[in-house]
Amino acid sequence: MDQGLKGALGLNGPEACLAYYRDWAANYDSGFAAEMDYMLPAHVAAAFMGTGAGGPVLDVGAGTGLLAEALRGMGFRAGIDAVDFSAEMLERAAEKRIYDHLIRADITRPLDLPRRYVGIVSSGTFTAGHVGPEALPQLLAVSLEGAQFALSINRRVWSDRGFDRALEDLSAARRIGDLHLIEVEIYGAAAARIDADHAADRALIALFRAG
Ligand SMILES: C[S@@+](CC[C@H](N)C(=O)[O-])C[C@H]1O[C@@H](n2cnc3c(N)ncnc32)[C@H](O)[C@@H]1O
Numbered sequence: 001m002d003q004g005l006k007g008a009l010g011l012n013g014p015e016a017c018l019a020y021y022r023d024w025a026a027n028y029d030s031g032f033a034a035e036m037d038y039m040l041p042a043h044v045a046a047a048f049m050g051t052g053a054g055g056p057v058l059d060v061g062a063g064t065g066l067l068a069e070a071l072r073g074m075g076f077r078a079g080i081d082a083v084d085f086s087a088e089m090l091e092r093a094a095e096k097r098i099y100d101h102l103i104r105a106d107i108t109r110p111l112d113l114p115r116r117y118v119g120i121v122s123s124g125t126f127t128a129g130h131v132g133p134e135a136l137p138q139l140l141a142v143s144l145e146g147a148q149f150a151l152s153i154n155r156r157v158w159s160d161r162g163f164d165r166a167l168e169d170l171s172a173a174r175r176i177g178d179l180h181l182i183e184v185e186i187y188g189a190a191a192a193r194i195d196a197d198h199a200a201d202r203a204l205i206a207l208f209r210a211g
Pocket of ligand 1: 021060061064083084086106107108123124130131
């Protein structure tokens with residue numbers, strides 16, 4: 001792999017992130033995801049399916065579409081849109097023909113989308129070198145009341161980037177409700193041979209409803 005996880009988690013800003021994914025898109029699935037036994041999209045899909053929520057769903061930082069593929073594999077039939085700021089990652093997702101709409105946008109800025117989503121899902125986007133809790137208001141702004149969220153948040157950034165406080169504050173302000181957290185392993189056993197520093201990384205899946 002030319003690009004890899006270590007580099008991705010060390011990114012410092014949106015320009016660096018965009019440039020990194022421009023080069024990583026071509027072998028993200030066959031390299032990183034396959035070699036690291038990347039389980040997080042399946043965990044998020046299972047958590048979302050467990051709530052019984054429907055669509056339309058917005059997949060946030062959708063990348064090459066692994067989370068939507070997992071949802072489809074679990075029998076989810078409602079519409080799924082993808083939002084990501086990397087054109088190259090969205091091109092890979094488009095090839096899979098699993099999304100209704102592909103939206104190229106920076107999720108840390110107000111999204112030019114109607115308030116129409118019944119589900120918001122995300123895997124791998126809220127992590128080191130990527131997106132912090134500043135994106136949460138943009139996602140709430142496109143969600144219908146009661147919309148079900150299932151967002152993975154890497155354990156390494158949970159407190160450091162202030163996800164704990166942001167979710168507490170949104171709960172206190174009743175902008176979200178029914179918050180609960182599921183802790184999962186991000187990678188499978190194969191990861192230890194590829195990247196011992198990150199093989200045991202864990203994420204919290206934040207399940208909550210828009211208030
Ligand atoms: C680790 S990948 C995860 C992709 C996919 N969800 C998965 O689990 O395989 C992170 C994705 O977030 C996207 N991303 C990072 N920062 C973003 C931002 N500010 N706005 C939109 N997308 C962003 C990247 O382009 C990349 O596709």
